[in-house]
Amino acid sequence: MKLSKEIYRERRQRLMSALGDHTIAVIRAGELATRNNDCDYEFRPHSCFFYLTGFNEPSAMLFILPTGESHMAVLPKDPEREQWDGFRHGMTGAMQTFGMDQAVELDELDDLALELFDGADHIALLMEDELLRDQVLTWRDALAARARQGAVAPTSIVDLSDALHEMRLIKDAAEIDIMERAAQISVQAHTQAMKAVVPGMMEYQLEAELNYVFMKNGARVPAYNNIVASGSNACVLHYIKNDEEIADGDLILIDAGGELGCYASDITRTFPANGKFSEPQAQLYQLVLDAYHAGLAQMTVGNPYEAFHNKAVEVLVTGLVKLGLLQGDVEELIENKAYRDFYMHNTGHWLGLDVHDCGRYKEAGESRLLQAGMVLTLEPGLYINPDNESVDPKWRGIGIRIEDDILIREEGPYVLTHGLVKEIAEIEALMASK
Numbered sequence: 001m002k003l004s005k006e007i008y009r010e011r012r013q014r015l016m017s018a019l020g021d022h023t024i025a026v027i028r029a030g031e032l033a034t035r036n037n038d039c040d041y042e043f044r045p046h047s048c049f050f051y052l053t054g055f056n057e058p059s060a061m062l063f064i065l066p067t068g069e070s071h072m073a074v075l076p077k078d079p080e081r082e083q084w085d086g087f088r089h090g091m092t093g094a095m096q097t098f099g100m101d102q103a104v105e106l107d108e109l110d111d112l113a114l115e116l117f118d119g120a121d122h123i124a125l126l127m128e129d130e131l132l133r134d135q136v137l138t139w140r141d142a143l144a145a146r147a148r149q150g151a152v153a154p155t156s157i158v159d160l161s162d163a164l165h166e167m168r169l170i171k172d173a174a175e176i177d178i179m180e181r182a183a184q185i186s187v188q189a190h191t192q193a194m195k196a197v198v199p200g201m202m203e204y205q206l207e208a209e210l211n212y213v214f215m216k217n218g219a220r221v222p223a224y225n226n227i228v229a230s231g232s233n234a235c236v237l238h239y240i241k242n243d244e245e246i247a248d249g250d251l252i253l254i255d256a257g258g259e260l261g262c263y264a265s266d267i268t269r270t271f272p273a274n275g276k277f278s279e280p281q282a283q284l285y286q287l288v289l290d291a292y293h294a295g296l297a298q299m300t301v302g303n304p305y306e307a308f309h310n311k312a313v314e315v316l317v318t319g320l321v322k323l324g325l326l327q328g329d330v331e332e333l334i335e336n337k338a339y340r341d342f343y344m345h346n347t348g349h350w351l352g353l354d355v356h357d358c359g360r361y362k363e364a365g366e367s368r369l370l371q372a373g374m375v376l377t378l379e380p381g382l383y384i385n386p387d388n389e390s391v392d393p394k395w396r397g398i399g400i401r402i403e404d405d406i407l408i409r410e411e412g413p414y415v416l417t418h419g420l421v422k423e424i425a426e427i428e429a430l431m432a433s434k
């Protein structure tokens, strides 16, 4: 699942061209996080660092010069530590395997930074990285203190977020390939969950089916916490307790996706625990599905980002009026956001190394236009709070979301999560066949 080192080199060069001359970029992998006592969480590098290096060891720091020339400080080779914690690439690996022009061990980090920063005008970093900001200022001060010895300290710190985020937003062929593979593992996991569910099961037992399929297929971790919400738990948007019993007659909403090669997939399906939608469940489900199809048709090159959300809202509100959950004029209800009690989130987000991936949604205050290579989710839903006394009791506690991952292409949207049932008849047929 590794891309060639030339791909990473080209990305570093492209970033530096975007940042302009006299700028050095610095970015770090991140540190191991303690879970408890001497147990750490599994390390997962910062997505921006990984995007530029493919390097997956904690504590590493990358410096890129205006030419694209790249230096990295890494954990040292250490036979004793490696005996306990596993292989480290070390300096030689950073250069040979990852294409760094120079690598040093972490105890030489300060020397490397001072050498590289001396005479540079601007230091570019992810401005949100508070720790690195402080460290860069410390290096700046050290250079300033050596002015009489001829050192020249940088004069400004600039944010590289926007340049890097915009690069990450448009996926290249290699990324699309990995993302489709991640998506297809998640398709298998959701299919398995639909087949495995039996009323009386605990939500976490169904979650185990997802994790099994993810891991068995190489997506060693979920891209975000699995949501397995039965009944009215589906109305809690980020329900991750997953510890209740699934009742006969419940709908189950699963929002889960595996992570492969650090790339996320993100799928939601909603299906009946007993294999058959009730009449009210089917009516609301079909409405969300109609909004999905209407939204998908808007995901074309040159269309504003907000178009698919607006279309989905229009379909949902029209349907809610028809079913009697909302009363009044559709346009006015949209204008007043009267649907927010039933639909309180956006219809999608960028997807990539992060599940809520980076990249601007607006440009000059306007919704940006969709471009080939963008990947985003399409996820209309409806959530009828169990305590909502303004609606007929038959609707209360029903929560539905349908979510796929979509690649924008010149020839039209491509569903990376293809092959996963979502029509009512398809879901019921799959569940009846188990």
Ligand SMILES: [Mn+2]
Binding pocket: 266, 349, 377, 379, 403
């Ligand atoms: Mn999502």
